[in-house]
Amino acid sequence: MGDFSRSTFDRVKHYVGVRLQQGVPLVDADWNELEDIRRFEVQAFLKWFVGDGVPAGNDGFRIAAAAGGGVNTIRLTSTTSAPANSTVSVDLTHSTAAAVLGFTAPNQQAGRRLAPARLTGEATEPFPLTAGMTLVITADGAAPETVTFSAGAATAASVVSAINASATRVVASAGAGDDFVITGGDGTPEHAGRCLADGRDAVQEGRSAYGSQPLYANSALAAAWGVPVVAPLAAPSSGTRSDLVYLDVWDREVTSTEDGSLVDPFVGVETSVRLKREWAVRVRVGGTTVPVSGDGDFTAGHSYLPLAQLARQAGAPAILLPALTDLRPRSLQMAPSTLAEDMLGGTAADYRQGRNRPKVNLRDTINALLTGQLPASQDIPVSPATGLDVLNKASVVDANGGLVAVWQSARSGGTNQILAARLDPAHPELNFTTAPAITSGGAHLEPAAVALPNGDVLVAYQTGGFDQTGTDVMMKRGPLATIGTLAEQPVANTANPVADQAARAAIAGDQVVFFTHQSSSTLKQWFYRRYRHTDNTFLDGAPVALSATGLTQRNLHCAVAGGVVWVAYADGTKLQTLRFNPVPATTNPQDPPVIDFTFNTAATGALDVFVLALSATDALVCYDDGSAGLGIAACSNGTWTTSHIADSDTIDGFPTLVRDADGTVYLVNARLLSTSVIDLVLRRRSPISGGWANAQRLITNVQINQTPHPLLVPNLGLWLLWQSNRTNADFDIYAKQLITAI
Numbered sequence: 003m004g005d006f007s008r009s010t011f012d013r014v015k016h017y018v019g020v021r022l023q024q025g026v027p028l029v030d031a032d033w034n035e036l037e038d039i040r041r042f043e044v045q046a047f048l049k050w051f052v053g054d055g056v057p058a059g060n061d062g063f064r065i066a067a068a069a070g071g072g073v074n075t076i077r078l079t080s081t082t083s084a085p086a087n088s089t090v091s092v093d094l095t096h097s098t099a100a101a102v103l104g105f106t107a108p109n110q111q112a113g114r115r116l117a118p119a120r121l122t123g124e125a126t127e128p129f130p131l132t133a134g135m136t137l138v139i140t141a142d143g144a145a146p147e148t149v150t151f152s153a154g155a156a157t158a159a160s161v162v163s164a165i166n167a168s169a170t171r172v173v174a175s176a177g178a179g180d181d182f183v184i185t186g187g188d189g190t191p192e193h194a195g196r197c198l199a200d201g202r203d204a205v206q207e208g209r210s211a212y213g214s215q216p217l218y219a220n221s222a223l224a225a226a227w228g229v230p231v232v233a234p235l236a237a238p239s240s241g242t243r244s245d246l247v248y249l250d251v252w253d254r255e256v257t258s259t260e261d262g263s264l265v266d267p268f269v270g271v272e273t274s275v276r277l278k279r280e281w282a283v284r285v286r287v288g289g290t291t292v293p294v295s296g297d298g299d300f301t302a303g304h305s306y307l308p309l310a311q312l313a314r315q316a317g318a319p320a321i322l323l324p325a326l327t328d329l330r331p332r333s334l335q336m337a338p339s340t341l342a343e344d345m346l347g348g349t350a351a352d353y354r355q356g357r358n359r360p361k362v363n364l365r366d367t368i369n370a371l372l373t374g375q376l377p378a379s380q381d382i383p384v385s386p387a388t389g390l391d392v393l394n395k396a397s398v399v400d401a402n403g404g405l406v407a408v409w410q411s412a413r414s415g416g417t418n419q420i421l422a423a424r425l426d427p428a429h430p431e432l433n434f435t436t437a438p439a440i441t442s443g444g445a446h447l448e449p450a451a452v453a454l455p456n457g458d459v460l461v462a463y464q465t466g467g468f469d470q471t472g473t474d475v476m477m478k479r480g481p482l483a484t485i486g487t488l489a490e491q492p493v494a495n496t497a498n499p500v501a502d503q504a505a506r507a508a509i510a511g512d513q514v515v516f517f518t519h520q521s522s523s524t525l526k527q528w529f530y531r532r533y534r535h536t537d538n539t540f541l542d543g544a545p546v547a548l549s550a551t552g553l554t555q556r557n558l559h560c561a562v563a564g565g566v567v568w569v570a571y572a573d574g575t576k577l578q579t580l581r582f583n584p585v586p587a588t589t590n591p592q593d594p595p596v597i598d599f600t601f602n603t604a605a606t607g608a609l610d611v612f613v614l615a616l617s618a619t620d621a622l623v624c625y626d627d628g629s630a631g632l633g634i635a636a637c638s639n640g641t642w643t644t645s646h647i648a649d650s651d652t653i654d655g656f657p658t659l660v661r662d663a664d665g666t667v668y669l670v671n672a673r674l675l676s677t678s679v680i681d682l683v684l685r686r687r688s689p690i691s692g693g694w695a696n697a698q699r700l701i702t703n704v705q706i707n708q709t710p711h712p713l714l715v716p717n718l719g720l721w722l723l724w725q726s727n728r729t730n731a732d733f734d735i736y737a738k739q740l741i742t743a744i
Contacts, residue, residue: 055331062195071320179319389413564618
């Protein structure tokens with residue numbers, strides 16, 4: 003502690019400055035009171051006129067899920083014992099394996115006092131290492147050590163073994179969960195993450211794991227600072243539990259014992275001490291509010307701010323994205339406190355925490371309504387590049403709430419491959435991130451995808467052109483980031499001369515049902531095959547016939563509700579619909595499924611069909627009826643009825659349906675205006691009469707916009723994907739959010 007004569011600051015006296023007089027002694031108390039007055043004024047202004055939280059354009063102190071939920075990440079811990087200061091860093095310039103293992107500029111170094119430093123990577127197995135990749139590690143100021151890896155997608159265990167065989171100044175271990183990431187900036191002071199708590203500005207230059215904090219399980223440092231340790235996390239022993247993640251901010255004295263530069267080299271003594279801003283992210287087990295005076299975990303002089311609510315479940319050490327709810331006040335503003343309530347109907351506190359905020363500004367909303375359009379966000383290029391992109395109905399919402407766009411593209415050497423990109427639901431403002439290509443080599447097209455409950459994505463596709471001998475349907479499943487490196491599995495590979503093509507897929511409980519079209523000179527027919535994703539087992543030994551033979555069209559769509567799959571397809575003269583229950587009536591899961599609620603209605607031509615599954619007993623099918631426009635086939639507990647969309651005609655095509663969180667159904671389709679201009683339009687279905695409102699323009703552009711695919715994304719509302727040639731001679735994929743309520 004510093005040597006002070008006395009502390010004279012008293013905020014109740016409302017002093018705003020200190021005036022030095024001539025001819026009197028200079029004393030430390032006057033100088034220190036001046037500093038205390040200045041610091042109090044700044045802190046009071048920030049607290050009362052700016053508020054708690056994160057400034058606009060900053061993402062400081064967001065609590066994010068670690069890769070794999072913190073399981074099988076790579077942690078590097080210094081081997082030093084009882085250090086005064088310990089550091090671990092990765093040399094990004096000379097480490098070719100750094101990014102693969104999750105060490106990047108914001109997360110390349112860590113330091114601790116009185117305990118070994120711990121640096122945790124932000125990637126999980128499998129790690130796509132290639133022969134000769136290196137990781138250069140420096141610990142505690144010693145010479146760097148280089149680890150060289152062998153080839154192959156490595157497990158965490160093999161990476162740990164390789165590091166521990168080469169490095170002596172750090173020990174590597176695999177993450178076991180019970181960890182998350184504290185976001186900050188890009189590793190530089192200029193772009194640091196920031197957060198205000200009671201007017202105290204906490205700063206995080208990079209990113210760090212919860213378990214890499216200086217106070218994590220560090221009783222020696224906690225005792226030296228006079229604060230509680232940051233306790234390790236643990237799932238509940240049974241049931242579920244909700245924990246509060248919060249920020250603890252305080253100021254402490256730093257003397258020359260810790261910072262030798264405080265000793266003036268010309269006088270040889272410590273002339274003054276410093277005050278330093280410290281912070282720690284803590285977890286209040288079972289809590290929903292931050293500590294207050296009188297609580298056992300409250301420390302006087304500290305400021306607290308909620309960061310996130312954490313949902314834990316017994317036996318689940320992995321902390322995944324759905325378990326985290328962001329509580330940070332964001333986009334701090336100094337507008338009058340009544341502005342949000344007057345304009346949006348919510349409180350200023352809700353507005354700051356991101357609740358009840360409109361997705362589109364009010365000016366754009368009003369302008370859209372005045373021109374007969376539905377309000378929507380700006381058009382977002384999903385993954386623009388030279389080469390024809392083709393979107394079908396393969397896009398999905400994954401288990402973590404992310405919107406995954408899946409399409410085929412000829413951007414790589416003119417050969418079609420299957421690509422995907424993901425929109426992070428926690429940060430839609432960052433737009434889509436393109437994943438590595440799912441396929442490579444020969445042509446792959448016509449993808450179908452489902453989101454598995456464990457977070458994986460399953461993608462099926464055909465391996466050649468339509469009606470070509472040797473074309474098969476294959477699939478891959480795995481995390482989106484690494485699915486491209488995984489092996490294919492056959493779904494339908496009938497012997498020549500039959501072509502298996504046009505994959506479709508739907509997930510119902512523990513089964514994925516594939517529908518494939520077989521084509522030869524004598525056969526054109528739809529088949530199904532059931533696959534149990536929980537143990538990677540096909541329940542049908544080979545594809546089983548679903549339809550009659552002789553189909554002249556291969557348009558089929560399917561959707562799931564209530565554990566059953568609703569199917570619709572065109573056979574050339576009729577629309578055929580049915581309900582497909584993959585679970586047999588018997589106890590043997592390999593027995594035939596239950597197929598009922600069959601129906602057909604006259605419709606000629608190459609129909610576009612789309613199924614919206616409402617429940618186990620109700621469904622809507624929209625289709626291009628081949629002559630007069632768009633038709634609707636509706637099933638209510640086995641009874642089918644058909645109707646025509648009144649304001650549609652032959653210029654309407656590519657019909658799709660979606661139901662929002664309130665149960666309202668919307669129809670989105672393409673409308674031909676000329677040979678070179680196609681718009682997208684939307685109709686709303688009345689929840690009372692079942693009738694359809696007239697079409698509203700949704701996407702209008704002087705080029706071609708087509709193949710719409712709307713999806714409901716949890717907590718983000720309706721999103722629309724489509725393809726357009728507005729910027730290139732070929733087509734790219736675009737997305738936008740549709741606003742159905744303010």
